[in-house]
Amino acid sequence: DADVTQTPRNRITKTGKRIMLECSQTKGHDRMYWYRQDPGLGLQLIYYSFDVKDINKGEISDGYSVSRQAQAKFSLSLESAIPNQTALYFCATSGQGAGDEQFFGPGTRLTVL
Amino acid sequence: QKEVEQNSGPLSVPEGAIASLNCTYSDRGSQSFFWYRQYSGKSPELIMSIYSNGDKEDGRFTAQLNKASQYVSLLIRDSQPSDSATYLCAVKLTGGGNKLTFGTGTQLKVEL
Numbered sequence: 001d002a003d004v005t006q007t008p009r010n011r012i013t014k015t016g017k018r019i020m021l022e023c024s025q026t027k028g029h030d031r032m033y034w035y036r037q038d039p040g041l042g043l044q045l046i047y048y049s050f051d052v053k054d055i056n057k058g059e060i061s062d063g064y065s066v067s068r069q070a071q072a073k074f075s076l077s078l079e080s081a082i083p084n085q086t087a088l089y090f091c092a093t094s095g096q097g098a099g100d101e102q103f104f105g106p107g108t109r110l111t112v113l
Numbered sequence: 114q115k116e117v118e119q120n121s122g123p124l125s126v127p128e129g130a131i132a133s134l135n136c137t138y139s140d141r142g143s144q145s146f147f148w149y150r151q152y153s154g155k156s157p158e159l160i161m162s163i164y165s166n167g168d169k170e171d172g173r174f175t176a177q178l179n180k181a182s183q184y185v186s187l188l189i190r191d192s193q194p195s196d197s198a199t200y201l202c203a204v205k206l207t208g209g210g211n212k213l214t215f216g217t218g219t220q221l222k223v224e225l
Contacts (some may be wrong), residue, residue, distance in 0.1 A: 044216040104156040
């Protein structure tokens with residue numbers, strides 16, 4: 001079974017809709033991250049969390065919110081989706097003392113029409 | 114200047130050759146460096162991590178770090194068509210907490 005899972009894997013939605021992307025991990029890691037990736041651009045950090053009570057904004061948090069429901073679960077919400085949020089979204093995890101190596105989920109391809 | 118820079122490529126090498134991928138970073142105090150491989154439409158996969166100056170080898174992959182010159186490179190020996198992918202360099206910058214900053218990646222094409 002995959003260590004980091006994301007649901008849904010693909011989603012098409014309309015402008016103005018609220019959407020939630022979910023991430024779960026079985027690696028026992030404390031730290032979780034949400035990134036987006038656009039063609040030709042690198043990975044941009046949206047939000048990150050170092051434990052259940054710790055939430056931090058990344059480079060591009062506007063238009064997004066997150067919830068850390070448990071150590072193993074980290075959700076990303078788009079409150080009112082807009083077309084320029086069409087992208088690949090990745091969740092990643094890392095553990096303390098693990099050399100800061102991050103491990104990625106399979107990604108969610110989101111299309112906002 | 115971008116914090117982590119990579120040539121976008123594509124870098125084309127013949128099968129069996131050595132592919133050399135380079136990455137420069139702006140923060141002289143950075144301590145942790147990573148190479149990820151990403152196939153089109155897939156998630157990044159960790160290949161190597163390196164923390165000390167010099168070379169680190171793992172199978173056909175060798176990571177090289179030169180902190181004085183602020184660059185890290187990845188060599189792929191005996192390149193195979195299955196190595197064709199985008200390679201992302203990631204750096205843990207000082208003052209960035211425990212976050213990684215990613216380069217935009219170099220596309221590698223291994224030709225038959």
